[in-house]
Amino acid sequence: MTSLHEHGLSRWIAYSPPVAWTVRQLRELLIGAIKQGPVPQHVAFVMDGNRRFAREHHIETVEGHNMGFEALARILEVCYKAGVKVVTIYAFSIENFKRSKHEVDALMELAKLKLGQLAEHGALLDRYGAAIRILGNRSLVKPDVIEAIDRAVAITANNKRAILNVCFPYTSRDEITTAIKSTVEQFSTPLDSLQTPSKRTFSESHITQQIRKQMLEEDTDGRSGAWESRSASPASMKGAKSVEEGRSSSTSTTINPSDKDETHSATPNYPDPETITAATLNEHMLTAGAPPLDLLVRTSGVERLSDFMLWQCHENTSIVFLKCLWPEFDLWQFLPVLVEWQWQKKKLQEQQKSRAHSKAD
Numbered sequence: 001m002t003s004l005h006e007h008g009l010s011r012w013i014a015y016s017p018p019v020a021w022t023v024r025q026l027r028e029l030l031i032g033a034i035k036q037g038p039v040p041q042h043v044a045f046v047m048d049g050n051r052r053f054a055r056e057h058h059i060e061t062v063e064g065h066n067m068g069f070e071a072l073a074r075i076l077e078v079c080y081k082a083g084v085k086v087v088t089i090y091a092f093s094i095e096n097f098k099r100s101k102h103e104v105d106a107l108m109e110l111a112k113l114k115l116g117q118l119a120e121h122g123a124l125l126d127r128y129g130a131a132i133r134i135l136g137n138r139s140l141v142k143p144d145v146i147e148a149i150d151r152a153v154a155i156t157a158n159n160k161r162a163i164l165n166v167c168f169p170y171t172s173r174d175e176i177t178t179a180i181k182s183t184v185e186q187f188s189t190p191l192d193s194l195q196t197p198s199k200r201t202f203s204e205s206h207i208t209q210q211i212r213k214q215m216l217e218e219d220t221d222g223r224s225g226a227w228e229s230r231s232a233s234p235a236s237m238k239g240a241k242s243v244e245e246g247r248s249s250s251t252s253t254t255i256n257p258s259d260k261d262e263t264h265s266a267t268p269n270y271p272d273p274e275t276i277t278a279a280t281l282n283e284h285m286l287t288a289g290a291p292p293l294d295l296l297v298r299t300s301g302v303e304r305l306s307d308f309m310l311w312q313c314h315e316n317t318s319i320v321f322l323k324c325l326w327p328e329f330d331l332w333q334f335l336p337v338l339v340e341w342q343w344q345k346k347k348l349q350e351q352q353k354s355r356a357h358s359k360a361d
């Protein structure tokens, strides 16, 4: 009985107008202080622990997810106020489809409702100029949910100051597989049919292709009928080989034997797979265009990535595991993480500076 009274009393104190006002001022002050230092440009959250929170507090699982959404709204406000440009959240893993139908349906309804609320004019995303992007496998989502999320995306599409990436339904393996498929597709499409040939005019591969094309034309003039003796692989072409000296045998031009008597414009001209780099794959990821991931936070004491942001985590991404459950997560837990990140960032910047100095000497 006493503890109930104490609980009621502490709630009354916490929510009494003067205390609530002081807490609000303190939040503003702390966020303002964070804003002074380097601020992570891209932060990702694994919002873990909603069901455990629900069990601990003897509430329905769905209510736990609801409180998880409240925590998300609080933390988005902190991020955008502090100057974070992109927030990426793990809202629904493809693995989550294995949960009970009741819970999956409830999470889908929650997404429909909450994304709509977030996107409303005058609501959080509107206030901070943040656009919603849905990263995930649309083919797994029912049409009514697609319709709702597309509406939220459309409402916020003109917001240009920040981004909220909602991973839904997502796994990194699915993202990376799709990115590789589309890269292969791009590199199997003749350059002539691509939209941006002018961009590549002065690229190394373009110049190599031009030289190769010229050699092939000279070859055709001199010794017609020699095509059949060559394999479709240009690696076996003498001329191409000499141009490629010191490079891999993988090349960009596929010669179709049936094209031998046609003008060179009919020769398919493929992008050079040798030019595929991490940056190429980056452009095919769902986070294309986003700044590099600076910070990834997972709550609930579980220390694994669970197939989230596997591609995006780079050598300088800080990965932080916190003990608190997601619905408990707020500025008070996030602040030490941000301060530590700022400290690490400054150290890194100093190291980079002194490395640049010693190179210049």
Ligand SMILES: CC(C)=CCC/C(C)=C/CC/C(C)=C/COP(=O)(O)OP(=O)(O)O
Binding pocket: 047, 048, 049, 050, 051, 052, 053, 065, 068, 069, 072, 090, 091, 092, 093, 096, 107, 110, 111, 114, 115, 166, 300
């Ligand atoms: C805008 C939008 C779509 C909001 C979504 C709201 C929200 C917080 C969703 C998270 C859902 C989820 C699977 C959380 C993981 O905790 P868990 O259920 O795995 O908890 P546990 O680890 O305790 O089992």
